[in-house]
Amino acid sequence: MVKTILIVGVGGQGSLLASRLLGNVLLRQGFDVKVNEVHGMSQRGGSVVTVVRFGEKVYSPVAEKGSADYILSFESLEAARWLPYLKEGGVIISNTQKIDPMPVIVGAAKYPENIGEKIYVLGADIVEVNALDLAVKAGNKRAVNVVLLGVLARRAPFGKEVWIDAIRETVPERFLEVNLMAFELGYSYSV
Amino acid sequence: MKRLALGNEAVARGLYEAGVRVVSSYPGTPSTEITEYAAKYDEIYCEWAPNEKVALEVTAGASFAGARAFCAMKHVGLNVAADPLFTLSYTGVNGGLVIAVADDPGMHSSQNEQDSRHYARAAKVPMLEPADSAECKEFVKLAYEISEKFDTPVILRLSTRISHSQGIIEEGERADVPLKDYSKDAAKYVMMPNFARPRHVKVEERQKALQKEAESISINTVEINDTKIGVITSGTGYVYAREALGDKASYLKLGMVYPLPAELIKEFAKKVEKLYVIEELDDFIEMQCRAMGLDVVGKDVFPLVGEYSPEMIAEKIFGEKVEVMRFEEDVPPRPPVLCPGCPHRGVFYVFNKLRLTVSGDIGCYTLGALSPLNAMDTCLCMGASVSGLHGINKARGEMQKKAVAVIGDSTFIHSGITGLINIAYNRSNSVVIILDNRITGMTGHQQNPTTGYTLKGEPTAEVNLEALCHACGIDRVRVIDPADMKEVETVLREELEADGPSVIIARRPCALLKYVKSKPPLRINDKCTRCKMCMRIGCPAISIKDGKIVIDPAICVGCDLCVQMCRFDAIESTAGEGGIDG
Numbered sequence: 031m032v033k034t035i036l037i038v039g040v041g042g043q044g045s046l047l048a049s050r051l052l053g054n055v056l057l058r059q060g061f062d063v064k065v066n067e068v069h070g071m072s073q074r075g076g077s078v079v080t081v082v083r084f085g086e087k088v089y090s091p092v093a094e095k096g097s098a099d100y101i102l103s104f105e106s107l108e109a110a111r112w113l114p115y116l117k118e119g120g121v122i123i124s125n126t127q128k129i130d131p132m133p134v135i136v137g138a139a140k141y142p143e144n145i146g147e148k149i150y151v152l153g154a155d156i157v158e159v160n161a162l163d164l165a166v167k168a169g170n171k172r173a174v175n176v177v178l179l180g181v182l183a184r185r186a187p188f189g190k191e192v193w194i195d196a197i198r199e200t201v202p203e204r205f206l207e208v209n210l211m212a213f214e215l216g217y218s219y220s221v
Numbered sequence: 222m223k224r225l226a227l228g229n230e231a232v233a234r235g236l237y238e239a240g241v242r243v244v245s246s247y248p249g250t251p252s253t254e255i256t257e258y259a260a261k262y263d264e265i266y267c268e269w270a271p272n273e274k275v276a277l278e279v280t281a282g283a284s285f286a287g288a289r290a291f292c293a294m295k296h297v298g299l300n301v302a303a304d305p306l307f308t309l310s311y312t313g314v315n316g317g318l319v320i321a322v323a324d325d326p327g328m329h330s331s332q333n334e335q336d337s338r339h340y341a342r343a344a345k346v347p348m349l350e351p352a353d354s355a356e357c358k359e360f361v362k363l364a365y366e367i368s369e370k371f372d373t374p375v376i377l378r379l380s381t382r383i384s385h386s387q388g389i390i391e392e393g394e395r396a397d398v399p400l401k402d403y404s405k406d407a408a409k410y411v412m413m414p415n416f417a418r419p420r421h422v423k424v425e426e427r428q429k430a431l432q433k434e435a436e437s438i439s440i441n442t443v444e445i446n447d448t449k450i451g452v453i454t455s456g457t458g459y460v461y462a463r464e465a466l467g468d469k470a471s472y473l474k475l476g477m478v479y480p481l482p483a484e485l486i487k488e489f490a491k492k493v494e495k496l497y498v499i500e501e502l503d504d505f506i507e508m509q510c511r512a513m514g515l516d517v518v519g520k521d522v523f524p525l526v527g528e529y530s531p532e533m534i535a536e537k538i539f540g541e542k543v544e545v546m547r548f549e550e551d552v553p554p555r556p557p558v559l560c561p562g563c564p565h566r567g568v569f570y571v572f573n574k575l576r577l578t579v580s581g582d583i584g585c586y587t588l589g590a591l592s593p594l595n596a597m598d599t600c601l602c603m604g605a606s607v608s609g610l611h612g613i614n615k616a617r618g619e620m621q622k623k624a625v626a627v628i629g630d631s632t633f634i635h636s637g638i639t640g641l642i643n644i645a646y647n648r649s650n651s652v653v654i655i656l657d658n659r660i661t662g663m664t665g666h667q668q669n670p671t672t673g674y675t676l677k678g679e680p681t682a683e684v685n686l687e688a689l690c691h692a693c694g695i696d697r698v699r700v701i702d703p704a705d706m707k708e709v710e711t712v713l714r715e716e717l718e719a720d721g722p723s724v725i726i727a728r729r730p731c732a733l734l735k736y737v738k739s740k741p742p743l744r745i746n747d748k749c750t751r752c753k754m755c756m757r758i759g760c761p762a763i764s765i766k767d768g769k770i771v772i773d774p775a776i777c778v779g780c781d782l783c784v785q786m787c788r789f790d791a792i793e794s795t796a797g798e799g800g801i802d803g
Contacts, residue, residue, distance in 0.1 A: 040555065041557060042560070042776075050225075050387075053225045053387055054225065057223070057224070057225055057389065062389060063225060063387070063388070063389060064353070064386055064387065064388050065225065065386060065387040065388075066382060066385065066386045066387075067227070067385045067386070067387070068329070068385070069250055069251060069253070069254070069330070069385055069665065070250030070251065070329060070330030070663065070664065070665075073557070074557035074558060074559070074560060074585060074588065074663075075555075075557055075558040075559075075560060075761050076555055076556055076557035076558070077554075077555035088388075089459075089460045089461075089463040089464040090460045090461055090463075090464035090530075090531050091353075091382055091386035091388070091460065092382060092461075092528075092530060092531075094464075094530060094531050094532040094543065095532055095543050095545045096543040096544065096545045096546075097543075107552065107553070107555070108555075110548040110550075110552050111548070111552045111555075113545075113546050113547065113548050114545040114546060114547055115545075116545075116546055127775075129761070129773070129776070130761070130764040131553050131554065131555035131556070132555075132556060132558050132591065132592065132593075132759060132761065133553045133554060133555075133556075133592075134553050134764065135593075135756060135759070135761065135763065135764050135765075136592050136593045136756070136759070137765075138553075138592070139551070139553035139554075140551075140553070141553065142548070142550045142551075142552070145548075148548065148549065148550070149548065152546055152548075152549070153546070154546060162775060171775050
């Protein structure tokens with residue numbers, strides 16, 4: 031049985047680091063793992079999606095619609111955009127941070143209101159968290175990615191240590207303390 | 222040890238294990254990381270070349286000299302390197318030579334969706350196509366064996382999803398591959414008519430030998446499951462089809478996509494009831510199957526355009542459609558944008574303000590074409606901004622005062638220089654702006670000949686752009702700071718009015734470079750009249766919230782462009798207030 035996690039957000043929010051951390055955690059659990067990343071033009075402030083798939087044997091590195099067990103959204107609008115990828119019974123963990131896309135900035139489109147509520151009404155299980163606040167609390171606004179990973183880790187059956195080990199291995203020394211704190215704040219976050 | 226590696230990283234590991242000695246490439250998404258990862262191995266000499274043609278010629282030389290050599294590029298890069306490729310097919314190799322070319326179905330980061338497999342056929346060289354990271358590594362090693370056994374360059378075809386997906390690899394040791402002896406052999410390496418004619422005969426003989434090899438090569442594999450459906454496929458097509466159809470189909474997975482194993486294909490066709498060819502982009506395998514007289518289903522069902530997916534394949538074959546949850550309102554698109562603090566932004570604002578016709582080029586700055594800057598008229602290929610502007614000006618002389626070319630530093634070195642020489646030589650009053658942000662930006666910060674550093678970060682000779690432009694025959698060369706929009710406008714107006722061609726070098730490092738320190742975020746104060754002038758520069762940090770204009774402190778880098786736009790002194794610094802970084 032292959033499971034799928036989507037990490038979605040805005041280019042520059044640190045989804046690569048999050049997916050690499052997650053990939054390493056899953057590898058340690060003995061799964062076959064595929065992680066699809068986005069590099070190049072779409073990274074420049076565009077909508078980005080990273081796909082992490084794991085199971086006994088994984089072929090496709092990309093996700094099908096209706097297949098994601100979890101969607102980890104770094105930005106509110108991106109949760110709405112990638113909603114069709116959520117599986118029935120899947121969970122969205124969404125940062126409440128809003129980053130206006132250029133069509134909204136220039137007035138050509140409207141940023142929808144109360145996205146989390148509307149997704150909930152559609153019947154999806156959504157956990158909203160102000161990850162930017164927690165990241166700033168941890169010491170760096172860029173640690174939003176690890177805060178959200180902490181929220182996800184709480185729901186995974188692997189125990190906390192394996193995540194912390196992966197962070198120690200993946201994150202450069204000088205950012206380690208901030209990221210461990212960010213992970214802890216995400217991990218202990220309760221709705 | 223088992224570990225996760227990007228397809229590109231796995232290719233680099235394969236180079237290391239295959240005993241490769243020389244790598245020369247030009248960056249291009251999605252191929253860039255191969256060369257960056259290869260550069261981490263001290264045993265491999267690695268460099269960024271000015272363009273793909275130079276890179277391939279460097280590796281050709283290294284191969285002739287007896288080393289295993291490698292060159293990576295994106296699909297359109299192979300157009301640039303096509304000239305040496307076609308004749309390399311004739312000379313063959315001494316040390317093994319492998320060329321990785323990465324296609325971009327779906328055009329995540331490219332200007333077209335061309336299918337590189339046609340090059341294998343046109344140049345008559347074998348092509349291998351891996352489907353995951355583990356295969357990337359193993360196919361590289363096999364490619365060197367084929368290259369040396371059959372005296373041919375070998376193309377390794379990748380695509381975005383293979384290059385940029387991580388999968389599990391197991392590392393092996395580096396093979397001890399000594400330099401091969403070099404001996405002068407003009408009949409093999411000097412391709413003039415008398416010597417090339419017999420080499421073409423050799424190429425055709427080699428084609429036959431390779432076709433035979435393809436019949437039994439280990440990487441063309443057959444998996445028989447349910448035989449109602451048979452699928453001939455390779456690379457991404459295979460992983461999507463395997464995911465979508467599982468045991469409900471049988472597979473002929475081609476690891477070698479050129480030349481094709483005709484007997485193996487015909488034999489597989491006999492075993493299944495309905496035969497599909499599943500391949501992204503063109504009908505390359507399908508056409509050859511049809512030429513063999515096989516009845517296959519291919520592009521009559523599957524698209525020629527865009528990326529494939531497991532769900533699309535399941536839908537086309539089984540008519541299955543997944544029910545999904547949809548957000549009930551319109552979700553505004555989020556196209557990529559120039560970063561906050563990008564030194565290109567002010568230049569494009571001034572282009573727009575002066576209503577210039579802009580002959581554009583390939584790089585981050587192509588994003589200047591999008592709203593609200595809307596300041597690009599054309600973008601064709603690397604270097605075409607400069608040569609294209611000359612054409613515009615020759616066709617419509619009156620446009621010389623209203624048209625400019627814009628090109629980045631790395632793109633200018635890649636193929637802008639010859640266009641500039643043409644402007645000087647054939648005399649058009651063209652104005653070329655070189656956006657010198659001290660790095661190759663879009664592909665993720667690669668050094669180039671204008672930065673003064675090599676791929677490995679060692680200091681080296683630095684192209685002096687001013688002197689180079691002078692040497693091309695351009696008398697008017699000016700250097701400006703693009704952060705000062707007034708200066709940009711003044712100099713642009715002067716040069717458009719001036720007699721004779723000119724180059725304006727807009728020099729300021731990319732805002733994402735580590736040594737560029739961002740300033741404290743800016744803030745809108747109560748002098749704001751909501752005139753929205755500051756929003757015309759298309760900065761992603763500035764937006765309207767509840768009718769008020771606000772600057773997002775999480776992404777503002779304090780670059781000051783919006784301050785230059787504001788006529789009411791309504792944008793101020795938050796310096797000394799602690800701020801969001803804590």
